[in-house]
Amino acid sequence: MLLDASIFSRAITSFDLSSLKKFMVEGGEVIVGRGTSLDGSLLRNLNPKYLSAMNRLEDGSMFSILEKGDIYAKARVAPGATFEELFNSLAKEGYYPALFPLYPKGTVGGFIATNGSGFGSYKFGFVKYKKAVHENGEKGSIVTLVKYDEVIEVSQEEKLSWSSLIIDGTKRYFVPSIYSSLVGGKSISVKELVNEVFRASYRLVKKDYVPICLRTTDPSFFNGFPGELVIGYEINFNSPAKYTVMCGSVKADELEEVFNFLRKNPGVIPFPNLRDYDDLQKQILSKYKRRVKIPKHAEFIRDEYIDATRCVNCSLCLDSCLAYKTTKNAFYSAMGKLNRLVTEETAFE
16 A cells, blocks of 8 residues: 555554454555645555546646636646646746745645645645635636735735745744735845745655654644654635644654654644544554564565664655656556555565
8 A cells, every 4th residue: 555744644554454454445546646745644545546636737738728817827727737847837927836845845636635725824724624725627727816916015914915824933024015015024026035935845755864844733742742844834714623734754763752742732733734543544643653564574684674664755766767757657656566565565567
């Protein structure tokens, strides 16, 4: 089975998989992008057929503009395209997605399917709540774009803001330049700001650490988190409540402390979307103990197996993986094979 970037995927190697199968769904088909989701929903699927998300539209392009306005536009985008690829392609058009994740290596379709939040969430909230910002369709993903080159940065909360950012403890709000006559503050290039966001998100990916995002209505809970929180944002509109999301990392060997923290603080949820724990995650949350359970068939490669459990599905390796470039399917990639090895699969192509 394939894993994702969630803490539940890192924890599953501590369990006998047979003890968790009753919480999973056997078979079926799953469309998978690059496996970078932090919500753990991929784990519910046991031995499905993994299908790749198309990374180009029928005409061979990555996106096509469907309609344009003075500020907003709609585009059809290949769901298997990463946000990094989409940003590079949109640059000449002067558009940005209205809402996008902090980490650029995830796919457009995956972000939509998991109802993500991120940069732009102060105004646009989640992908889908009362309003749908983006949608997946049969012929591609329909993405809301905004056209703005600059934003006004302010240090105090401003209801006209479209985005907020918290980086290394400093909170900032960003108002579209169309409101410059109504608010004071310095102008900043959106391109520069997006690059700053992406640089900060890459700091979550480092050896022997596990990335995590936490969502809560009470940011004071973050004070007890047993790890480093680097970057975050506020969710204000198109949401059932006002949330703060903070993302960071924790030492892989201290994952048990994270689960203890989550058990003691039910007001903190380790997902940047609106979902709550499913039955599988509740089982992992309640029973997790720090250990690596090595199946009998892998005893002869014990050290290599333990190394394989350190993969956090950052997907950076996919950029140079020949198997992935050829098949466009993470199942056949090096990352996918590590996932399959640590979930007790023995048959490899």
